[in-house]
Amino acid sequence: MSFSNDRSVRSARVLDAVPTQLLIGGAWADPASGATFPVSNPATGEELARVADATPDDGRRALDAAVDAQAGFAATAPRDRYDMLMRAYDLLHERIDDLALLMTLEMGKPLAESRGEIAYAAEFFRHFASEALRIDGGYQTAPAGGARFLVTKQPVGPCLLITPWNFPMAMGTRKIGPAIAAGCTSVIKPAPQTPLSMLALGQILLDAGVPAGVVNIVTCTDANGVMEPLIRSGKARKLSFTGSTAVGKILLAQCADTVMRTSMELGGNAPFIVFDDAELDEAVTGAMAAKMRNMGEACTAANRIYAQQGVADEFARRLSTAMSALQVGPGVEDGTQVGPLIDDAGRGKVVDLVADATARGARVLTGGAAPDGPGFFYPPTVLVDVPTDARMAREEIFGPVASVIPFATEDEVVAAANDTPYGLVSYVFTNDLRRALRVAERLESGMVGLNQGVVSNPAAPFGGIKESGLGREGGNVGIDEFLEVKYIGISV
Numbered sequence: 001m002s003f004s005n006d007r008s009v010r011s012a013r014v015l016d017a018v019p020t021q022l023l024i025g026g027a028w029a030d031p032a033s034g035a036t037f038p039v040s041n042p043a044t045g046e047e048l049a050r051v052a053d054a055t056p057d058d059g060r061r062a063l064d065a066a067v068d069a070q071a072g073f074a075a076t077a078p079r080d081r082y083d084m085l086m087r088a089y090d091l092l093h094e095r096i097d098d099l100a101l102l103m104t105l106e107m108g109k110p111l112a113e114s115r116g117e118i119a120y121a122a123e124f125f126r127h128f129a130s131e132a133l134r135i136d137g138g139y140q141t142a143p144a145g146g147a148r149f150l151v152t153k154q155p156v157g158p159c160l161l162i163t164p165w166n167f168p169m170a171m172g173t174r175k176i177g178p179a180i181a182a183g184c185t186s187v188i189k190p191a192p193q194t195p196l197s198m199l200a201l202g203q204i205l206l207d208a209g210v211p212a213g214v215v216n217i218v219t220c221t222d223a224n225g226v227m228e229p230l231i232r233s234g235k236a237r238k239l240s241f242t243g244s245t246a247v248g249k250i251l252l253a254q255c256a257d258t259v260m261r262t263s264m265e266l267g268g269n270a271p272f273i274v275f276d277d278a279e280l281d282e283a284v285t286g287a288m289a290a291k292m293r294n295m296g297e298a299c300t301a302a303n304r305i306y307a308q309q310g311v312a313d314e315f316a317r318r319l320s321t322a323m324s325a326l327q328v329g330p331g332v333e334d335g336t337q338v339g340p341l342i343d344d345a346g347r348g349k350v351v352d353l354v355a356d357a358t359a360r361g362a363r364v365l366t367g368g369a370a371p372d373g374p375g376f377f378y379p380p381t382v383l384v385d386v387p388t389d390a391r392m393a394r395e396e397i398f399g400p401v402a403s404v405i406p407f408a409t410e411d412e413v414v415a416a417a418n419d420t421p422y423g424l425v426s427y428v429f430t431n432d433l434r435r436a437l438r439v440a441e442r443l444e445s446g447m448v449g450l451n452q453g454v455v456s457n458p459a460a461p462f463g464g465i466k467e468s469g470l471g472r473e474g475g476n477v478g479i480d481e482f483l484e485v486k487y488i489g490i491s492v
């Protein structure tokens with residue numbers, strides 16, 4: 001049997017094993033309508049599987065299951081919740097090969113990146129397992145004496161969790177981990193492009209002993225039709241969303257009616273700033289990481305690369321050399337470093353943004369044209385002299401295109417970097433400590449990478465300001481998003 005045959009046999013086995021129904025109340029179930037929708041491989045366009053297409057009624061059943069399970073789950077011992085999360089952590093590692101293949105098939109990223117994401121996803125379970133044991137409170141005397149303040153934290157209640165397609169597993173565990181740790185039940189709606197990874201995760205949570213109804217999964221094509229009634233029902237107490245700013249604003253408006261708590265991880269437009277005194281090779285490595293992780297399909301992706309005049313040409317040349325050396329191909333193939341984009345619309349946007357920038361005077365150093373053939377491939381591309389009025393300087397590119405913009409002074413680049421409604425992450429490369437800290441403080445973003453191109457870490461508080469979002473995921477504050485503080489005043 002040839003190697004590629006072996007791979008297709010493995011793919012068929014992995015696809016055959018993944019659940020395709022809804023997870024409601026601890027059991028896999030068909031939607032009331034019996035309807036399904038296709039999941040396809042972005043590297044080939046071929047259909048991989050069909051999964052349940054939930055109706056609003058299915059959504060209601062899932063939320064009812066979460067509501068029914070809430071009180072019992074809130075009463076579990078923190079140590080029991082720790083054990084569940086650690087069993088799920090172990091299972092993610094035990095099944096990492098199959099899960100990585102599944103993720104690459106439905107999402108496109110190279111196998112090595114899928115493995116990396118599953119390890120990263122598992123870390124959220126390990127991190128929040130420990131956080132379950134550290135939910136604290138307080139007892140103090142009122143300033144005037146006499147009364148005592150008892151402060152305790154309680155699970156916020158049933159949660160709605162909506163996740164995107166770009167990190168189909170990690171964006172799930174980043175919400176499910178703290179929800180379980182805090183004692184909250186939930187209904188999860190994954191993106192329709194990549195439901196299989198979440199369904200596989202659902203099976204892992206069942207196998208890890210998470211009680212029936214604690215985690216429910218609803219796959220659907222009509223996101224608004226299924227989720228809006230749940231948001232407006234008053235039965236869910238919290239919405240955690242990762243996705244576009246446009247959809248985030250719609251959801252915030254829906255949540256306003258019941259004053260539902262929200263966590264919002266929305267879009268970004270990350271500036272990546274290289275000063276003249278930076279270690280240039282480190283800056284190139286950092287830019288490659290910040291730009292090319294997930295083929296550029298990340299809200300943390302370097303969207304505008306500002307290089308100071310003294311190094312701009314040399315930096316762009318080295319970046320272009322590194323980008324053009326990357327191997328593009330189906331993520332399942334050995335040696336692939338850049339997989340396809342998620343779908344035709346995703347690639348179409350990249351094509352349009354590049355056409356817009358070049359029409360306004362940007363020059364292409366490498367890449368710049370989508371290939372023919374099946375799959376939604378786009379080559380690693382470097383554009384220089386990108387004018388500030390180019391669409392790609394304002395909008396998320398979400399693809400493997402680096403736009404390099406020269407700058408003269410620190411003040412000028414800080415003003416340009418902050419000239420956006422977004423504020424998720426910024427990257428700064430410099431060897432001057434005082435400048436590094438000064439610029440990091442002046443940048444309007446929730447996170448800053450100093451001489452590093454990756455900031456994501458389950459133990460660090462991830463999140464944005466301005467239109468990039470509300471709240472933080474991970475770190476020692478991540479669990480607070482799923483807890484309410486209750487103060488009990490005591491007369492002694």
Ligand code: ADP
Nearest residue numbers: 162163164190191192223224227242243244247
């Ligand atoms: P992207 O542009 O990256 O696909 P979206 O914000 O459209 O980002 O999608 C992120 C998630 O939000 C997906 O699970 C998607 O199905 C879901 N979604 C999109 N629109 C709505 C909506 N109106 N209500 C609830 N969920 C939605």
